[in-house]
Amino acid sequence: MLQKVAVVLMEDVAVFEFGVLCEVFGIDRTDDGVPLFDFKVCSTRPGEPLQTSSHSQVVAPYGLDELEDADLVALPATTWRDAYDERILDALRRAEKRGAILLTVCSGAFVLGAAGLLDGRNCATHWRYAKTFRDQFPDANLDADVLFVDDGNIITSAGTAAGIDACLHLVRRELGSAVATRIARRMVVPPQRDGGQRQFVDVPVPESSGESLQPVLDYMVDNLTIEHTVPELARRARMSDRTFARRFVAETGTTPLKWVTTQRVLHARTLLEQTKLGIEQIAAQSGFGTAALLRHHFRRVVGVPPQDYRRTFQTTA
Template sequence: MKKIAVVLMEDVALFEFGVLAEVFGVDRTDDGVPAFDFRVCALRPNEPLRTTSHSGVIAPYGLEELADADLVAVPATTIRDEYPEEILDALRAAVDRGAILLTVCSGAYVLGAAGILDGRCCATHWRYTNDFRERFPAANLDPDVLFVDDGNVITSAGTAAGIDACLHLVRRELGAAVATRIARRMVVPPQRDGGQRQYVDLPVPETTGESLQPILSWMVDNLSIEHTVPDLARRARMSDRTFARRFVAETGTTPLKWVTTQRVLHARTLLEATDLGLEQVAAKSGFGTAALLRHHFRRVVGVAPQDYRRTFQTAS
């Protein structure tokens, strides 16, 4: 992996472009990192391109540089109904000849528009999930993960996940030592697994009419006690069967699964904002034991509680 071509177009996101430039465009040969031939390309080279931050950027190279690039990368850009056909053709040609394609955040839309993601597993920012699926139903979108490595096509979620995807690719193609050197210079973790979930808030569902909202709020305020369907049904003044049916209709899941997720979210807050031990966090969030906390936390969030705390703790 020697030649890297980054494709820019109007309304490019500077930070996501900067991720690619930082990983592949900085000369770190003095630290044992191989030199990359980094080319920034556009449909019309040397013409200013608008960015999402209302500034400008110029790409000095044209799309012909994609013809022999080992890696073709597409940073985030404003989502639109159509993308320049010349760019889509160049991307199709690149993947057909075996080049590696990598996208950051909404850059996945460009590959989707080119048909490159049809039948492939892929990722993009969680907030685009519904729109992306509507536009590209043939793509197999995983809305939770940080990035997806589908052979010669790698797609990633929001900004920081783009760093993870780039370092993963470096590690895959050039080895862990090179990836670690780049990460150390960037002062970022050398590895976050792609399967780690994007950190998305899961609030109490909004409900309407004669809803279960009072019951849901009471459950959140009393996570440390056991919640059974009969007990909740009595509180709601319904039969067990009616309550269970209404609960699934309003929340999309069962009472047990719902309260477990709320407990995980409360545990997540405690891990971020306190220095409580895992047993204490487990007790306060309703899991009872650290073992149960670890099990459910990893299932919902995708990482162990200790790893989450190391990354996100804000307590002094």
């Protein structure tokens, strides 16, 4: 059960990435049905200010002893370096050995690499640091094309906002889709994004009028059982087909078909967790039409067949 979360800070911590961990795990959302996490911010110098990468300071109230019984130990991004405080590395090794979950945001993966915890493990970090990471940790299996990697008790994410994806994925894995969706809704972010880092590598920012496609996305989610075409969606967005397709990829990282397919899978997953509906009924209500099509897409997105997922995650009495 995911209850106690310990975040480790060090000099040059990135404020946004630290804020992602605070936003997902450090805010009391019990009024919205989200469990309250025992959230501890730790460092080797509790109570003393640490410099951040944005020329400010932050104070961690707790010491590394809080890691000893934490269910999750999280590392935000920090300026990567050749060596890290051995006290932190030892605390991470002990946490991993006793079975705690370790999660990193962006360059936080370098700290786990320095602790020797990524040798032979699948992992991710920001695409800009891929070459440096591979040079420093040749025994790690780095995938620089994805938003995050779940390798069991170690979850590593790519740059900045990908940390949100990794955190919500972990919440979904440990506490279910309903909790992850409630947190995402309060953060005003999608519960799950499609696509990977490749879309962000050396690509110029597309021209945009600044008008969000959120109303169109909401319409698609509210109407999962009907087929959506680019011309129809473009008309709804009051754009040309070509402009709409370009803007859609820019905002979501994927195509309308792939995006709505993922939303259908997410809806099917919720129905599997929270209802006793049969697979054919779930296929119909989530927009797939047939159980065979649901099984195909569900396994591709989630990694297991619908029935296996239901046996593990169903919460209905």
